[in-house]
Every structure is written in structure tokens, then in C-alpha cells.
Amino acid sequence: MLASILTLGGIGLFAAVALGIAAKKFAVEVDPRELAILEVLPGANCGACGQPGCGGYAKAIVAGTMPPNLCSPGGAETIEKIAHIMGVEAVSANPQLAVVCCQGDNLKASLKYRYLGLEDCNAAQKIADGPKTCPAGCLGLGSCMRACPFDAIEITSQGLAIIDRDKCTGCQKCVATCPRQVIKMTPASATTHVLCNSTDKGAQVRKYCQVGCIACQICKKTAPEVYQIENFLARVDYAADGDVLAAVAKCPTKCIRDFSTGYPEGSSFIAPNAPAKTPEEAA
Amino acid sequence: MNLKTFKGGLHPPDGKHYSAHKAIELCPLPAELIIPLAQHIGAPAEACVEVGALVKKGTLIANAKGFVSVPIHASTSGEVIAVEPRLHPMGKALPAIVIKPDGADAWDESLVGADPATLDIEELKRRIQAAGVVGMGGATFPTHVKLSPPPEKQIDTLILNGVECEPYLTADHRMMLEDTERILDGVEILLKVLGIKRAVIGIEANKPDAIETMTRAAAPRNIEVQALKVKYPQGAEKQLIDAITGRQVPSGTLPMEVGVVVQNVGTCAAISDAIRLGRPLVERVVSITGPAINEPKNLLVRVGTPLQFLVDQCGGLNGEPAKIIMGGPMMGQTQLSLETPAIRGTSGLLIFRKQDLPRLESGPCIRCGRCIGVCPIHLQPTTIAGYARLDLFDEAADYHALDCIECGCCTYICPATLPLVQSIRYAKAAIMAKKRTL
Numbered sequence: 218m219l220a221s222i223l224t225l226g227g228i229g230l231f232a233a234v235a236l237g238i239a240a241k242k243f244a245v246e247v248d249p250r251e252l253a254i255l256e257v258l259p260g261a262n263c264g265a266c267g268q269p270g271c272g273g274y275a276k277a278i279v280a281g282t283m284p285p286n287l288c289s290p291g292g293a294e295t296i297e298k299i300a301h302i303m304g305v306e307a308v309s310a311n312p313q314l315a316v317v318c319c320q321g322d323n324l325k326a327s328l329k330y331r332y333l334g335l336e337d338c339n340a341a342q343k344i345a346d347g348p349k350t351c352p353a354g355c356l357g358l359g360s361c362m363r364a365c366p367f368d369a370i371e372i373t374s375q376g377l378a379i380i381d382r383d384k385c386t387g388c389q390k391c392v393a394t395c396p397r398q399v400i401k402m403t404p405a406s407a408t409t410h411v412l413c414n415s416t417d418k419g420a421q422v423r424k425y426c427q428v429g430c431i432a433c434q435i436c437k438k439t440a441p442e443v444y445q446i447e448n449f450l451a452r453v454d455y456a457a458d459g460d461v462l463a464a465v466a467k468c469p470t471k472c473i474r475d476f477s478t479g480y481p482e483g484s485s486f487i488a489p490n491a492p493a494k495t496p497e498e499a500a
Numbered sequence: 501m502n503l504k505t506f507k508g509g510l511h512p513p514d515g516k517h518y519s520a521h522k523a524i525e526l527c528p529l530p531a532e533l534i535i536p537l538a539q540h541i542g543a544p545a546e547a548c549v550e551v552g553a554l555v556k557k558g559t560l561i562a563n564a565k566g567f568v569s570v571p572i573h574a575s576t577s578g579e580v581i582a583v584e585p586r587l588h589p590m591g592k593a594l595p596a597i598v599i600k601p602d603g604a605d606a607w608d609e610s611l612v613g614a615d616p617a618t619l620d621i622e623e624l625k626r627r628i629q630a631a632g633v634v635g636m637g638g639a640t641f642p643t644h645v646k647l648s649p650p651p652e653k654q655i656d657t658l659i660l661n662g663v664e665c666e667p668y669l670t671a672d673h674r675m676m677l678e679d680t681e682r683i684l685d686g687v688e689i690l691l692k693v694l695g696i697k698r699a700v701i702g703i704e705a706n707k708p709d710a711i712e713t714m715t716r717a718a719a720p721r722n723i724e725v726q727a728l729k730v731k732y733p734q735g736a737e738k739q740l741i742d743a744i745t746g747r748q749v750p751s752g753t754l755p756m757e758v759g760v761v762v763q764n765v766g767t768c769a770a771i772s773d774a775i776r777l778g779r780p781l782v783e784r785v786v787s788i789t790g791p792a793i794n795e796p797k798n799l800l801v802r803v804g805t806p807l808q809f810l811v812d813q814c815g816g817l818n819g820e821p822a823k824i825i826m827g828g829p830m831m832g833q834t835q836l837s838l839e840t841p842a843i844r845g846t847s848g849l850l851i852f853r854k855q856d857l858p859r860l861e862s863g864p865c866i867r868c869g870r871c872i873g874v875c876p877i878h879l880q881p882t883t884i885a886g887y888a889r890l891d892l893f894d895e896a897a898d899y900h901a902l903d904c905i906e907c908g909c910c911t912y913i914c915p916a917t918l919p920l921v922q923s924i925r926y927a928k929a930a931i932m933a934k935k936r937t938l
Contacts (some may be wrong), residue, residue, distance in 0.1 A: 329591070330834070330836055333860050333919075334919050334922045335888075335889070335922055337926065340922065340923075340925075340926040343925065344591070345590065345591020345592060345836060352592075363891075
């Protein structure tokens, strides 16, 4: 009895002393600023900054190899805090948000075949370029939704990805996952977007989608300073100064949408400044 | 009978009774032939004719682009009326040459054959490539590439693939019965090109008439015929080598590693034509079959014939088509439309109605392990599919996802109807993409 207590106690004592010495001898110097920055970062390890995780980014900032304004999930607040820790002036990066440039869900866009395979856009894209006739539209099988670390993407009941602008941090994970490059990064301040990704001619687009851009040039005629047509697809010049909203009502296929008044149909998200729906409207 | 085989595999209901007894018939000329430029694995050919050009049967219309590529020839005489993207069997619009037949179906006079005994090995290989010969089992790998192993690989056996393990298909079966001499002539040419003596023809035991015919014709030429147990996927190269020679091709290598070259019986007949008659590969035997076809047939089809025309030759459809498959039901390519043309790799056209198809809802995996038992390369399909679903591709690669031959045995046997082979294919594509970017 006594022998076993002494033996175990002895082992414990020896291990405690050995570990104590090792901890002192092999201690790694950590810059206190690094720990402070890690505290401030969101901790999502999303990789938007270009580092594999928040720890790596904190280290890179302290080492001076990366600027402190690359954390888009953290936003302006985080950037300011980091700048304070580092004792530099906060230079806010232009915040960007992701937008799904497509409205062609399973009701509005035609299908080539019935897809019964894996619930994954990248897998579906391998089978005859995906079940949608349109070669550029959203497949709606939710690869981006699963890739989003912030839970900002929803797939509507008719198979279309919708991004919640309040939750999106601009980390670009969804952009990297989408096999059809439907998701584009846009300035967070811009709320008017062309929701189509098809570069086919108008007649072709009409064949496969009710809400695709047919390159009719009406938006360009309405506000030539902000809208251009490239490859049979309208584009908004976010940097230009002009009446972006003027073309929203005139677009014949309604592919130019103003997010401050409404999201594409079928979304359960509520647009930031949308007027509250009356019970009749909601039903 | 001494029946050899490999470990794993299964035997789905084979449906061969629809067309196995139907002799090969020549398919008439359609109103237009759509000849895609991508009809083989490797770089697509490059068109060398323009709209309005008059061509004869066998005239070169597209040049090979690179070593793993073959040229493409007109499959009848007529006028080129379009060079434009058309719906390809792969499911997307790809460049094709459209020919309006003049009805004469005249061969190009400049094509002349030669006695293989007078040609040297390099010349034989050159003629095989120039004739556009590809593997006709369905994979369409350019044949001349298989016949050019690096000098350090010692080839000692040529295996003839007369297995036709895919259900429903009977094209190779009919060819072995009706074109026996052409096939064996092709075998002799191949033996000369490879500089070896031993050739073995593997035929499954469910074709006793083919075994008998081939044995009788092959015996005087010192070519062996080996009867094999009826099992899918025995027609896959590596499984066939295992069944016949007992050699196992190591992971990630080609059959030449164990000294074997495998060729389909249809390819051998095409090689004989290419050398003796100088005729390029412009037609092939296709089994048009399945429960939705009124009168299943084996047709000798010109490359580029629209599938709808083939269906019309077989008495049309007896119901609404729910699934159209080019090739066999296990590994064939589902077609989106009957407008697509038959190509060099088209071994069959299968059409099913809704009532012929199984239910398709998947349930949870019940860990029965049947997929592991049937996998001919001894993988763990559920494990790899699980990793694929979670996008854990490094782990999937550790479980040898890249060795999967996509035969579909696991999906076929799965009692929960999980899309196993689809998941593994997805993982394979992701692993390959990752390798390319590294």
C-alpha cells in the first residue's frame, strides 16, 4: 500500500518537475501583439486574407509581411482595432460582397435532363455540363451554401442560390467553389446588379431562360455612363457616377435588380431596406 | 469447360436475348450524317474541308492533332453542308462536319490496300493511325498508341477482347460469328506489329456459338480461345488480363507493365480493313436494343448516322422513351436527345421506358458491405463516397479513389441505391484537378 503510494507519488513528482523545466527551457516567445490581434480577428479561419487561418494572418501582420486591412469578415471595426494594436493608421479596404448573378431557377430556366445524382453543383457539372440548358446559370445544388463559413447562402425551393447581404463577409469561398462562376464580388455599397451570367446571344438566351439578359441595350440607352454590354451581357460600372436605378424598371426581362427594394423571388431573406410586407402580400 | 475469371464483379440480367440472334444488317443512308471531330480519347481532330466540298466514302475530312489523336474520314460520298457545333453524345455542342449523302456511297478511289506481309512494322502502325482506328469496345483509345509501347516494356501476349460483358450489347458477339476471318486476320497483323507469337481470345461462356466458331477458325492459326465465366466487368482491360493470365496490373500503370496488349475484336476487324483494303474506320456494328425498341437489331452503321434514324430502322419505339443510353447500361453515356449521331465508340443504343427502370430514391447506407464484395479492384466504395460527400479528397485519394474503373458494380448492388460510383467519379475529378494545380 505505502509502496504503491510512494511509487506513484514519485512518478508524479518527477513528471511535474521535468515538465516544469521543459516549459521554461523550450518556451516560445510570442509577440503579445500577435495574441491581441488573434483576439480581435473573427476566428472563422475563412482564408479571405490569403492565409490559411486567423493565426497565420495575425503572425503575418506582426511580422509586417501583410497589411492589417485584409480581413473582410471582420469589417471596418476589426481593421481599426488591429491598426490600433499595431499603432498604425487604419486604411479601410474597399469592402466587397458576393452576388449570385442569376435568377434562372428551375421554374424560369429550362432543363436538359432530370438530375438524380449527388447534391453537388461540381458533380452535376460533370454530366453533360449540368442539367440546366443555360451553360452559365446557377445550378442550385448548394455547393456554395456548404462552402460558406458564415451561413450566408440559402438555396430557394426552386433551386437558386441567394446570398444574405447582412451575413456575407466577402470571404470569396463561394466564388471559388461555384463551377460556373455565377457568383461575383461587388462593392458592398452597390445595390443594383445585373443578375445574369449568360454570354450567349439574345435569341439563344430567350430559348433557355425567362429572366436572362438578352443584350437589348435598353439599359445602355437609359444610362450610358453606368451600363455597358460586353459579350451580349449587360454590366454595371460600379465606379461610374450615374443614375443606376433608371434602368431597373425599363429592363424587359427584369434581370437588373435593385437589392435595396427586393431580393429575387423565392427567397426567405428580407432585403435590408425593404418595406415590411403586409400579411396579404406575405401569403 | 475450364472457365477462368477474376475476383469480384457480378452478373446483372443481361438482356442479350433481344438482339443476340439477329444477324448484322447494313443500315441505309440517312438524310444527313453528323460527324463529330471528337470521337476518340485524346486531342480532337482538326477539320480540313470546307462547306461545299465534295467527298467520297473514306476521304480524309479532319487531321489528327497530336500523337494521341487520329484523323476522321467521310463515311459516305456526298457534299459537306456544314462545319459547325452540333449536339455530341457527351451532352454538349461540339464541332462536327455535316455531310449530305449523294446516295452513291462510293469509296474514294485513292484508297488502296496492301499485303501486310510486304509492309514493315512502322508502316503498319502508320497505316493503322491514318485509318483512324480506335478501341471499339467503347473507350475509343487510339490503337496505334497501344501498339507503340516503350522499348523497355517486353510484350509477350496479345489478348483479344470478345467478352462483351455489358448487358444488352451483342455487336461483338455477332461480329465473332459473322466476321471471324476479318477478326483473325487483324489478330495476325497485330501479332506482326508487336513481334510476338501468343494471342488469346477471351469469350464469356454465355456465347457458346461464338466460342465454337472462333475455336474452329483460330485453331489452324495457332491462336488460343479461352472461355470465361459470365461476369461483369470482365471486358475491362485489367480484369480480363487477370482472368486470362492471372497477372495483376499494378495500380496506376497500363497493361504493358505486365507484358500484355488488349484489343477489342471489332478493332481487329477494322485493322484488317485498314491494311488489306486501305479503308479507314467509317462504319461499325451497333446493337439497337432495349425493351422500348419494337424490333431490336444489330446494324452496320456509318459513323455520323443520327440515333433517331437508327430507331426508325428498328420499327420505332413502343412507348415513351424515359432513358436513352449510348453504349451499355452499366458504363454507357445517357443521351439527351435522339438527334445525336452514332460515333466510332458507339457499341449500342439502348432505350428504356419508365416501367423498365428501377426506383431511384436513395436511402441511408446500411453497412452491408456488398459494394466491397463486388468491387473488381477491391476498393471500399462507401468509404470513398463518404469522403467525397464531405469534400475530403486527400482521404479519398488515400483509399485509392483514382484506381476506380467506374464500372458501377457498387452502385448496381447497393440495396440503399446510393450513388456510389457517381461520388467516386466526383472525387476522382477533384483529385485530378488538385494534382494539376500543384
